[in-house]
Amino acid sequence: MSPVDQAAVLLMSLGEQDAAEVLKHMGPKEVQRIGAAMATLTNVQQSDVQTVMQNFLEEARTLTGLGMGADSYIRNMLVTALGEDKAGSLVDRILLGGNTTGLDTLKWMDPRSVADIIRNEHPQIQAIVIAYLDADQAAEILGYFTEKVRIDIMMRVASLDMVQPSALQELNDILEKQFSGKTGSQTKAMGGYKVAAEIMNHLDGTVEAELMDSIKEVDEDMGNQIQDLMFVFENLKDVDDRGIQMLLREVSSEVLIVALKGADATLQDKIFKNMSKRAAELLRDDLEVKGPVRISEVESAQKEILTIARRMADAGEIVLGGGGEQLL
Template sequence: MSDEEYQEPLGSVDRAAILLMTLGEADAAQVLRHMGPKEVQRVGMAMSQLQHVSKDQVEEVLGDFLDAAGNVTSLGVGADSYIRRMLTEALGEDKANGLIDRILLGGNTTGLDTLKWMEPRAIADIIRYEHPQIQAIVMSYLDADQSAEVMAFFDSKVRLDVILRVAALESVQPQALQELNDILEKQFSGSSGTQTTSMGGIKVAANIMNNLESSLEGELMEAIKEVDEQLGEEIEDLMFVFDNLVDMDDRDIQVLLREVNPDNLVLALKGAESRVQEKIFKNMSKRASELLRDDLEAKGPVRVSEVEQAQKEILAIARRLAEDGEITLGGGADEMI
């Protein structure tokens, strides 16, 4: 087989994207109704990046799906909330608008959940003049990567105030959360309130910090330590950065590598410490590690921003796998019970 004919094996998310693209809008909408925000985001991103999918790959995906479906007696359902901007990016505004309408028809999106569909700048504008405690509650409720994007639109003093409040937050009274929901629902025509009362905390603050741009992260961490050095150290201990890959178990690294785009891996390792590179090489086959070494040597100068983006994408995959219970970040053998 020639190099031109060779195609990388499809990952699970790519397979899902191909399947949905073959279904058409109406049927894809019905499937997406039973997926949570993160799943829709991942699949939407994969759909937007699909290129040169061969007939054989489509047939393989459909065949595997039919085999799997034949052995399934029931399908689980997820939350009725979705990522609007990912569908728009995947399908284009015109096609996405009709699809989104069908997905949301009859849904149970709450006022706070509605924010998850909005662009970070729009969220920042909505809560910019709210009390910092309200801002902290919203940041705790959103996913960490979205919260980080929102906070990038705040000035440095507001960022510091909000992240300190997030770290100190442990729970919110249901009535207070419901009132916040009601206020937002008046603006977005949402529906029922949420019963969630536990949110915030040092771990949430660390997750938000993880997703900030490097320059903002460093500036904010320095400001936190000036206010409360111990809190800063606690947040820092819970943060997971690219260099922390060396602390992961070999098995977990191997699971992670199966999900990582090879081009992203080359970019990410271009700016990584040698010990991180060796950790990756160690957990690949001899042939794969040799090819990766060659690619790294052949790769010319790259922008720091491109390296950081590639590393963030790999870290996002690592956190998602950790959330799904497939891996443990930071070599968690001593935490197992």
């Protein structure tokens, strides 16, 4: 069983209150993944449950705490796994527990709902929200705005540095009907070129290109600095060999073939050398046999691989860029 499946089995073996307490210490994406695993688990053998418990106890001996997370999207999956009553109570405890602020609670919402909430707010408030959220969620939210609004928001995100407490308080006041939170007295680092680049990385290829061109038309230096920080498909050539090998285990051959149709020879060679001789020969043959592929299909395949790469990097399994130390 995968680690996520084991976590799902463990939580489903706990009582409602204990499971809720554990989930309070997790982030939205973690709960989303675990909830999805809960929803798909069927006919779990008693021996599997015993193995999960044994593994957990072994891990617990060397750790000082536990952590997990969730997304409002997961409510339906939890209902499937646990039933309406238990799932509803569980999610409510997660959302209402701890020190959740208005901004943090937005991470539990689907992108369309967040877009609707901030649609009529001041552009600077919109930029603060976008900069605060995870890059992939922020990118989806931007998809619900017009190109003109996207340009304005992204340029404001790139220009952000420190946010005053009054600005965060204003944002929480706007959201007070749905959420509550406290703000501190210190400024908070937020936004900047790196955040803007991460959001751009998660945009659809066509939208990303159009937005970058528009930003450069207004401020070429800003556009260039954002572009320099973006991790694009060609940057995979800078990932170390071990990282490439781990990434290839997670990517289907069909997706890889299409993605490599749009890659240069250097990156293709990087991929080939991190495969077995037989696998590399088969991949070369498949690339030669593969007919013309639409640019949109190539971009989609490359985005899929980049999404996997970023997920693995977030989990500490690989290092993007090749210059950092490998995390285990």
